[in-house]
Amino acid sequence: xxxxxxxxxxxxxxxNEEPVRESLVLGNPSVxxxxxxxxxxxxxxxxxxxxxxxxxxxxxxxxxxxxxxxxITTGIGVWGLNNPVGWGWDITNFVFWIGIGHAGTLIxxxxxxxxxxWRTAINRSAxxxxxxxxxxxxxxxxxxxxxxxLFYWLLPFPNQMxxxxxxxxxxxxxxxxxxxxxxxxxxFWFVGLIPDLATLRNYVKSDLAxxxxxxxxxxxxxxxRHWHTxxxxxxxxxxxxxxxxxxxHSVVSxxxxxxxxxxxxxxxxxxxxxxxxxxxxxxxxxxxxxITREVLDLKQFITLKHFENMNKIMLATGMxxxxxxxxxxxxxxxxxxxxxxxxFINRAxxxxxxxxxxxxxxxxxxxxxxxxxxxxxxxxxxxVISIFINIGMWFERFTIIATTLHHDxxxxxxxxxxxxxxxxxxxxxxFGIFLSLFLLFAKFVPxxxxxxxxxxxxxxxxxxxxxxxxxxAAAH
Amino acid sequence: MxxxxxxxxxxxxxxxxxxxxxxxxxxxxxxxxxxxxxYPVHGLDKAMGVxxxxxxxxxxxxxxxxxxxxxxxxxWTGAIDYKLNIGGKGLFDWQFSIxxxxxxxxxxxxxxxxxxxxxxxRLPTWYNRYQDDESFKKATDxxxxxxxxxxxxxxxxxxxxxxxxxxxxxxxxxxxxTAE
Numbered sequence: 083x084x085x086x087x088x089x090x091x092x093x094x095x096x097x098n099e100e101p102v103r104e105s106l107v108l109g110n111p112s113v114x115x116x117x118x119x120x121x122x123x124x125x126x127x128x129x130x131x132x133x134x135x136x137x138x139x140x141x142x143x144x145x146x147x148x149x150x151x152x153x154i155t156t157g158i159g160v161w162g163l164n165n166p167v168g169w170g171w172d173i174t175n176f177v178f179w180i181g182i183g184h185a186g187t188l189i190x191x192x193x194x195x196x197x198x199x200w201r202t203a204i205n206r207s208a209x210x211x212x213x214x215x216x217x218x219x220x221x222x223x224x225x226x227x228x229x230x231x232l233f234y235w236l237l238p239f240p241n242q243m244x245x246x247x248x249x250x251x252x253x254x255x256x257x258x259x260x261x262x263x264x265x266x267x268x269x270f271w272f273v274g275l276i277p278d279l280a281t282l283r284n285y286v287k288s289d290l291a292x293x294x295x296x297x298x299x300x301x302x303x304x305x306x307r308h309w310h311t312x313x314x315x316x317x318x319x320x321x322x323x324x325x326x327x328x329x330x331h332s333v334v335s336x337x338x339x340x341x342x343x344x345x346x347x348x349x350x351x352x353x354x355x356x357x358x359x360x361x362x363x364x365x366x367x368x369x370x371x372x373i374t375r376e377v378l379d380l381k382q383f384i385t386l387k388h389f390e391n392m393n394k395i396m397l398a399t400g401m402x403x404x405x406x407x408x409x410x411x412x413x414x415x416x417x418x419x420x421x422x423x424x425x426f427i428n429r430a431x432x433x434x435x436x437x438x439x440x441x442x443x444x445x446x447x448x449x450x451x452x453x454x455x456x457x458x459x460x461x462x463x464x465x466v467i468s469i470f471i472n473i474g475m476w477f478e479r480f481t482i483i484a485t486t487l488h489h490d491x492x493x494x495x496x497x498x499x500x501x502x503x504x505x506x507x508x509x510x511x512x513f514g515i516f517l518s519l520f521l522l523f524a525k526f527v528p529x530x531x532x533x534x535x536x537x538x539x540x541x542x543x544x545x546x547x548x549x550x551x552x553x554x555a556a557a558h
Numbered sequence: 559m560x561x562x563x564x565x566x567x568x569x570x571x572x573x574x575x576x577x578x579x580x581x582x583x584x585x586x587x588x589x590x591x592x593x594x595x596x597y598p599v600h601g602l603d604k605a606m607g608v609x610x611x612x613x614x615x616x617x618x619x620x621x622x623x624x625x626x627x628x629x630x631x632x633x634w635t636g637a638i639d640y641k642l643n644i645g646g647k648g649l650f651d652w653q654f655s656i657x658x659x660x661x662x663x664x665x666x667x668x669x670x671x672x673x674x675x676x677x678x679x680r681l682p683t684w685y686n687r688y689q690d691d692e693s694f695k696k697a698t699d700x701x702x703x704x705x706x707x708x709x710x711x712x713x714x715x716x717x718x719x720x721x722x723x724x725x726x727x728x729x730x731x732x733x734x735x736t737a738e
Binding site: 265277303307310 | 573574576577580592593594595596597598599600601602603606608611613614617628631632635636639640644647654655657658660661662664665667668669671672674675676678679681682683684685686688689694695697698699700703
């Protein structure tokens with residue numbers, strides 16, 4: 083059965099509500115087919131369309147870098163930040179990008195620990211997205227310091243002032259958390275790549291490509307003695323990445339919670355932020371993968387089943403975020419604190435009400451369609467919803483930051499914040515960096531984890547072995 | 559060109575056959591041999607008699623290293639080197655140190671796990687005596703490739719090839735070192 087025939091058969095069966103076993107890999111490819119299909123993307127010629135797209139994203143990145151240069155040489159005054167709103171688009175974007183990164187780690191590590199075989203089609207791209215998203219987040223956080231050439235002051239090093247960093251501050255915790263997250267994500271991604279780079283080394287024709295993949299694959303031969311250690315190492319990395327992803331966004335949320343500001347000083351932030359991060363991250367993965375599978379013709383690997391599972395996760399995390407919104411409101415009232423009560427009424431009805439209601443509509447209302455199976459399997463619909471979710475999640479961070487800061491305890495300090503063209507340009511620039519890096523990744527690195535997909539194909543694993551949890555790719 | 563063979567190579571395309579062959583090769587007492595697979599095959603390491611890896615020890619040492627670095631850093635800077643009185647709070651309290659302790663423990667674990675992986679697998683090793691053999695290269699595609707080195711006690715050029723053929727391997731042949 084070809085891929086298209088299988089897709090049609092599945093569609094018909096679901097329409098008639100027949101029970102059907104849905105393969106995770108369509109078209110029943112052989113192991114060699116899998117190698118050829120995915121490795122051939124790397125071998126294919128660079129098209130004009132690809133270069134044109136890269137030029138557009140590169141242009142966005144260049145524009146953003148120019149705006150960054152202007153900021154650094156002139157000063158933060160070119161931004162819209164002022165008293166009382168000292169954090170605006172800069173920190174919103176930082177939290178936005180870190181949040182997007184978390185989906186990659188969740189797919190790689192947490193779904194691995196839960197033995198969800200469907201992750202194998204999407205984990206490579208998702209992990210790559212994590213790394214690129216953290217690069218964007220680091221760009222935002224470094225440029226917001228005002229004197230980014232003094233970035234090393236964030237690190238504890240002996241200096242002539244004999245000063246150390248304030249280890250009690252979440253801003254210092256962030257330094258360690260985000261850098262650890264970047265390092266561990268990059269290591270996990272690279273370790274996962276080694277066997278696939280070896281496959282490419284043996285597959286590609288050009289000598290230069292062979293040499294490059296040969297060096298990067300470290301001489302991996304597929305030796306079972308090596309796979310044995312490799313599998314344990316991978317499990318350990320997955321095991322530590324899980325608490326890492328939970329802790330990093332919790333530490334980021336501490337940037338807000340340890341302050342006494344109404345709307346910020348609340349214990350719900352860590353789980354709320356982590357759930358929101360997973361929510362927005364999955365949305366970004368979905369947006370990119372819908373395009374990628376179309377352009378690179380990977381529909382037999384990234385199937386409707388995968389998207390359906392992702393939509394279920396987005397629905398779940400969206401509900402958690404919606405619950406957090408409701409709880410914040412309730413606790414604000416229940417607390418009896420006039421300031422807490424007022425700040426939440428202000429969010430819904432004050433100067434930034436437009437941002438607040440965008441957030442609620444996009445995050446709470448729009449994912450509700452995913453209760454319906456037809457919606458979960460509708461590609462154009464989920465593409466649109468994933469973009470709404472990202473817009474909504476951006477507005478969530480913006481709402482949290484701007485509403486609390488623009489109206490704090492002292493009415494004489496109140497002031498409305500708007501971004502300048504410089505801040506908007508830097509944000510566009512980070513999208514340019516993110517998308518450019520993703521395009522480069524899609525061309526030169528296997529977009530799907532070749533070895534992992536092979537290992538879940540029906541018939542790939544021996545029968546009668548002791549692993550009782552083993553379920554092959556023919557089942558859900 | 560060297561006349562001493564590097565070893566014997568055989569191909570399996572069916573995973574159950576490869577696992578049965580592994581059990582028999584292990585029981586026959588071979589030590590310097592391996593099966594190269596395009597993906598990790600469950601139970602094959604056990605079938606080969608591969609001992610449990612030492613990598614977890616690396617990870618644990620990394621964890622302790624990261625943790626002690628974090629605690630040591632915060633303790634020494636705050637309570638020994640520059641005792642700064644901030645609002646009468648303790649110079650070092652384990653509670654405020656938790657986030658950095660946690661992050662550096664994870665970083666240490668990750669770094670030493672990867673270092674351990676590279677060390678135990680002898681990576682990077684950019685030269686392999688079998689690397690020019692066509693069968694060997696199929697191991698990253700779709701074939702399970704058995705290699706039995708000539709320096710194994712039980713190796714014999716003809717005998718080992720015969721044994722592999724009996725076990726069901728295809729394309730069994732001797733591999734010689736690459737001419738320079």
